Amino acid sequence: MTMGASKPVRVVVLGGGTAGWMSAAGVAKLLPSTASVTLVESEDIGIVGVGEATLPHIRGYVERLGIDEAAFMKATHATYKLGIDFRDFGRIGESYIHPFGSFGEEVAGVGFHHWWLEQRRRGMAGDLGDYSLAVAAARANRFTPPAQDMSLASTYGYAYQFDATLFGPFMREFGVAIGVTRIEGLVTSVERDAESGNVTALILKDGQRVEGDLFIDCSGFRSILLGQELEEDWQDWTHWLPCDRAAAMPCTHETTDIRPYTVATAMPAGWRWQIPLQHRMGNGYVFSSAFCDEDHACETIRNAAEGEPLGDPRVLRFRPGRRTRSWSHNVVGVGLSSGFLEPLESTSIYLAQMAITYLIELFPDNGIVDPRDRDEFNRLVDMEYDRVRDFLILHYNATTRDDSEFWNHVRTMKLPDSLEDKMELWRRAGRIEKYSDGLFYDASWIAVYIGQGIMPERHDARASLGDPARIGAALDGLKRAIANEVSGMPGHLDYLKGNISRLAEAA
Amino acid sequence: MSEAREPLRRIVVAGSGQIGALAAIALKRALPGCEVIVIGTQQSPGAFADNANTALPFTNKLHDRLGISEAQIVGQAGGSHRLVTRYFGWSGQGSHGAASYGAPSDPGLQTAFTRDWGGGSKNATTTRPIQTMAEALADAGRFAIPPDDRETPLSQIDYALRWNVPAYRQILIGTAQRLGIVHVDGAIGAIRLDGEGNLAGLTIPGQGEIEADMFVDCGGPAAPLLSQMPGFGRKDWSAYLPVRRVHYAQPGDAMLALEDRVTLLSEGWLSEHAGRDGLQSTLACPDAVDNIAVARALGSPPAISVDLAPARCREAWIGNVVALGDATAQFEPLAGLPLDLAHRQLALLIETLPGRHIEPLERAEFNRRAALMMDGVRDALALHYAAPHAAKIFRAEATDHVVRTVDQFTRRGRMPFQEEAPFLTFETMGLLGAMGFAPGTPPQFSEMDPRQIEATRRTAATKAQAALEFAPPYPQWMASTLESMKAQTG
Numbered sequence: 001m002t003m004g005a006s007k008p009v010r011v012v013v014l015g016g017g018t019a020g021w022m023s024a025a026g027v028a029k030l031l032p033s034t035a036s037v038t039l040v041e042s043e044d045i046g047i048v049g050v051g052e053a054t055l056p057h058i059r060g061y062v063e064r065l066g067i068d069e070a071a072f073m074k075a076t077h078a079t080y081k082l083g084i085d086f087r088d089f090g091r092i093g094e095s096y097i098h099p100f101g102s103f104g105e106e107v108a109g110v111g112f113h114h115w116w117l118e119q120r121r122r123g124m125a126g127d128l129g130d131y132s133l134a135v136a137a138a139r140a141n142r143f144t145p146p147a148q149d150m151s152l153a154s155t156y157g158y159a160y161q162f163d164a165t166l167f168g169p170f171m172r173e174f175g176v177a178i179g180v181t182r183i184e185g186l187v188t189s190v191e192r193d194a195e196s197g198n199v200t201a202l203i204l205k206d207g208q209r210v211e212g213d214l215f216i217d218c219s220g221f222r223s224i225l226l227g228q229e230l231e232e233d234w235q236d237w238t239h240w241l242p243c244d245r246a247a248a249m250p251c252t253h254e255t256t257d258i259r260p261y262t263v264a265t266a267m268p269a270g271w272r273w274q275i276p277l278q279h280r281m282g283n284g285y286v287f288s289s290a291f292c293d294e295d296h297a298c299e300t301i302r303n304a305a306e307g308e309p310l311g312d313p314r315v316l317r318f319r320p321g322r323r324t325r326s327w328s329h330n331v332v333g334v335g336l337s338s339g340f341l342e343p344l345e346s347t348s349i350y351l352a353q354m355a356i357t358y359l360i361e362l363f364p365d366n367g368i369v370d371p372r373d374r375d376e377f378n379r380l381v382d383m384e385y386d387r388v389r390d391f392l393i394l395h396y397n398a399t400t401r402d403d404s405e406f407w408n409h410v411r412t413m414k415l416p417d418s419l420e421d422k423m424e425l426w427r428r429a430g431r432i433e434k435y436s437d438g439l440f441y442d443a444s445w446i447a448v449y450i451g452q453g454i455m456p457e458r459h460d461a462r463a464s465l466g467d468p469a470r471i472g473a474a475l476d477g478l479k480r481a482i483a484n485e486v487s488g489m490p491g492h493l494d495y496l497k498g499n500i501s502r503l504a505e506a507a
Numbered sequence: 508m509s510e511a512r513e514p515l516r517r518i519v520v521a522g523s524g525q526i527g528a529l530a531a532i533a534l535k536r537a538l539p540g541c542e543v544i545v546i547g548t549q550q551s552p553g554a555f556a557d558n559a560n561t562a563l564p565f566t567n568k569l570h571d572r573l574g575i576s577e578a579q580i581v582g583q584a585g586g587s588h589r590l591v592t593r594y595f596g597w598s599g600q601g602s603h604g605a606a607s608y609g610a611p612s613d614p615g616l617q618t619a620f621t622r623d624w625g626g627g628s629k630n631a632t633t634t635r636p637i638q639t640m641a642e643a644l645a646d647a648g649r650f651a652i653p654p655d656d657r658e659t660p661l662s663q664i665d666y667a668l669r670w671n672v673p674a675y676r677q678i679l680i681g682t683a684q685r686l687g688i689v690h691v692d693g694a695i696g697a698i699r700l701d702g703e704g705n706l707a708g709l710t711i712p713g714q715g716e717i718e719a720d721m722f723v724d725c726g727g728p729a730a731p732l733l734s735q736m737p738g739f740g741r742k743d744w745s746a747y748l749p750v751r752r753v754h755y756a757q758p759g760d761a762m763l764a765l766e767d768r769v770t771l772l773s774e775g776w777l778s779e780h781a782g783r784d785g786l787q788s789t790l791a792c793p794d795a796v797d798n799i800a801v802a803r804a805l806g807s808p809p810a811i812s813v814d815l816a817p818a819r820c821r822e823a824w825i826g827n828v829v830a831l832g833d834a835t836a837q838f839e840p841l842a843g844l845p846l847d848l849a850h851r852q853l854a855l856l857i858e859t860l861p862g863r864h865i866e867p868l869e870r871a872e873f874n875r876r877a878a879l880m881m882d883g884v885r886d887a888l889a890l891h892y893a894a895p896h897a898a899k900i901f902r903a904e905a906t907d908h909v910v911r912t913v914d915q916f917t918r919r920g921r922m923p924f925q926e927e928a929p930f931l932t933f934e935t936m937g938l939l940g941a942m943g944f945a946p947g948t949p950p951q952f953s954e955m956d957p958r959q960i961e962a963t964r965r966t967a968a969t970k971a972q973a974a975l976e977f978a979p980p981y982p983q984w985m986a987s988t989l990e991s992m993k994a995q996t997g
Contacts, residue, residue, distance in 0.1 A: 030951045431859060431872065
């Protein structure tokens with residue numbers, strides 16, 4: 001059964017940023033005869049270009065669209081990413097890597113971290129990261145793609161660090177090549193059906209009228225359709241995630257070695273990122289305007305950045321939170337128009353990708369939105385946002401820092417009940433609330449808890465019942481196997497150089 | 508610095524049926540230094556899980572972990588294998604569908620399968636474009652347990668085990684005895700609570716009081732311990748689950764088959780479980796089916812009849828009392844679900860095993876997941892009653908999840924994910940197909956290249972052919988297996 005016989009659904013994407021072109025290309029590629037896609041963008045409006053760092057899920061998107069990984073990496077100056085190195089979060093001077101990978105293995109039905117906690121108590125275990133191949137490889141600046149079997153070499157994943165301002169244009173080129181119609185123009189008004197309230201057309205400044213059956217609002221924080229036109233509620237999460245600004249300032253970087261991971265360093269009023277790309281270092285300070293003014297933030301990032309600045313700091317403003325409904329009438333918000341969670345765990349592109357995936361699964365037959373599909377979409381998006389939100393808040397609250405007003409606030413703020421219970425369960429019994437859908441499972445929570453010094457008071461009784469020498473030998477054996485595996489991996493830069501098709505010409 | 512928790516020192520398991528015995532084994536294996544005492548209490552016939560002669564593939568994994576050998580079940584407890592459950596009449600007179608276990612490892616095959624599977628009310632004359640490998644084997648009557656040391660065409664097959672309940676229980680008791688588990692024969696008398704809402708001790712009439720750190724209630728639907736705990740409550744499921752009476756026939760002749768059958772009749776559903784110890788026929792009826800109709804549908808007057816009031820407990824773990832299986836939820840014995848629920852709850856208890864001092868939040872987390880498990884079972888059952896013809900006979904209300912699942916499957920060909928569900932997403936799709944629901948075409952599949960689909964179909968056919976060639980006729984395999992076991996022990 002093909003839908004080629006019926007008229008294609010007219011999809012209009014508003015906004016030509018990352019979310020806009022990801023949406024347009026995704027729909028056009030995966031539903032070529034079901035949908036016709038038009039994207040309206042204006043050169044007068046800048047793009048935020050969120051997400052220089054990504055999660056492993058992006059690989060699924062790239063693959064599904066049939067994009068060649070090497071071409072994609074070359075075009076976006078991408079490097080490989082094995083995780084994020086969080087510095088000074090739990091306490092100044094401490095750091096840990098949240099890897100795309102696991103720590104050890106469950107033994108006799110008891111999670112690895114319980115055994116590790118017990119050996120730690122006995123003074124016989126190294127850092128938790130010593131038992132993760134992804135962490136060890138990252139620390140050694142090495143990279144090779146994971147194995148596909150069940151071996152130790154398969155216990156990690158990878159994502160990319162790329163130039164977000166190049167990703168949008170790459171997707172644009174891809175989208176236009178597969179038939180997305182691009183219209184240059186500014187929206188001046190929106191036409192709606194009087195009866196249903198559905199959006200029927202966008203009226204552009206030059207008088208053009210762009211009709212559609214389904215509208216994807218990728219207009220960023222302005223949220224022209226979902227927010228301004230349909231006035232969908234916005235849930236503000238600033239009280240939990242107070243960072244609402246970023247001062248970005250790319251710099252040159254030493255290309256004798258490239259870190260296969262992102263660095264996030266806690267700062268007095270937020271944190272700063274260092275994201276190594278092929279030819280430059282992404283740098284920026286994510287901060288809370290309630291605790292730090294913009295000038296001061298720009299000054300801070302100027303002083304902190306390594307390498308030569310490639311320009312003045314650029315300030316981005318955002319609002320943490322989300323629309324209560326991301327899909328309303330015939331308008332689906334993707335990206336910032338539907339919600340924003342700050343970039344601490346590189347979730348922005350994932351959240352856009354997630355929305356696109358669900359939209360394609362629930363794509364309206366013949367362009368007529370079924371309320372059941374809309375409700376299902378909103379239910380799924382809510383779940384994803386809430387889970388990511390709790391995980392992000394944890395990074396701020398799990399701290400002993402009392403060196404600034406900002407850290408005093410986040411350390412002592414009232415948490416969402418859902419997170420409060422998760423943390424208390426961890427503290428009392430060393431257990432993780434389990435779910436199998438959404439982002440961030442056990443290993444991620446454990447990495448952050450332990451990395452930021454939230455040690456449980458108690459761990460599983462069974463971990464103390466085994467023979468300490470045998471458990472010690474098993475831990476040492478794992479550590480050695482990991483060291484051995486890492487020693488066989490090429491350096492990250494060497495790997496990139498060995499795969500020359502992935503490298504852009506020197507800038 | 509984190510300290511290991513003080514381990515439980517004594518656990519009392521109330522109920523010495525197959526669930527109590529397996530729970531005791533699992534607890535003892537987890538905590539070899541802990542004293543585990545099983546108190547034998549008579550199981551009522553209404554303990555559907557404790558009397559179940561089959562479960563789902565999860566049980567095989569649990570057995571593996573606990574050192575209960577499948578070979579022993581086959582050799583000593585009449586063990587046999589189910590690859591598919593065939594459903595007759597659920598979507599209308601003469602309709603037929605089959606549900607199997609596991610999911611194809613090839614994602615392309617899953618996709619093609621989604622496209623083609625189910626396809627409305629199948630009757631005997633139409634064939635499904637893509638068959639699961641398990642179905643192909645069941646049709647041909649061929650199967651063997653693949654060796655676990657190398658990959659074979661049968662390695663991907665998931666199956667459920669059936670057994671003779673008393674003989675299986677004897678295997679468990681033997682294992683329990685070897686592990687040093689103590690059995691106290693006696694009834695449960697009065698209980699004594701401490702000031703903190705925990706069960707301090709329970710009296711066995713004539714034998715005094717037993718104290719313990721934790722009590723595990725495997726005492727059947729009456730939940731002899733849990734129901735006495737402060738705050739105990741039930742959630743009524745009767746709107747969703749229409750069966751009110753379950754009739755068991757006298758076991759029939761021995762039957763070796765790779766499939767079981769569930770037929771929808773005007774009186775209710777009739778399940779027929781093959782078994783080397785005899786065919787077990789069970790009829791489940793809504794209210795107001797008279798004895799004559801029951802005997803006619805069952806083929807003989809029932810040997811045992813049991814009333815059922817479907818419900819689950821609000822919390823399976825209160826204070827230091829954890830209930831498993833029948834003591835947590837009461838529902839009809841369909842699709843291997845009662846014992847599967849008990850076994851998954853047991854695995855959850857072992858995963859989240861507390862120390863001597865139980866933390867309220869770990870109890871809450873267990874209860875959250877156990878409730879998801881129970882509601883998942885309720886939804887899996889309710890899905891059966893949503894089948895077109897079953898809806899007419901049973902007139903049950905569909906749960907929210909079933910409404911959403913049927914809607915999303917039939918219109919969009921998509922399956923909403925459910926945490927802690929008894930069936931894999933792919934298995935539920937198979938079940939929906941067997942119930943006569945035709946999948947909608949997912950938007951992205953309508954665009955798939957037909958050549959790709961054809962290639963996937965060919966791959967599936969090749970794999971099924973390889974499995975058929977590899978597998979001996981099941982009766983022949985069973986006979987030679989039993990023969991070689993006899994030779995070893997004799």
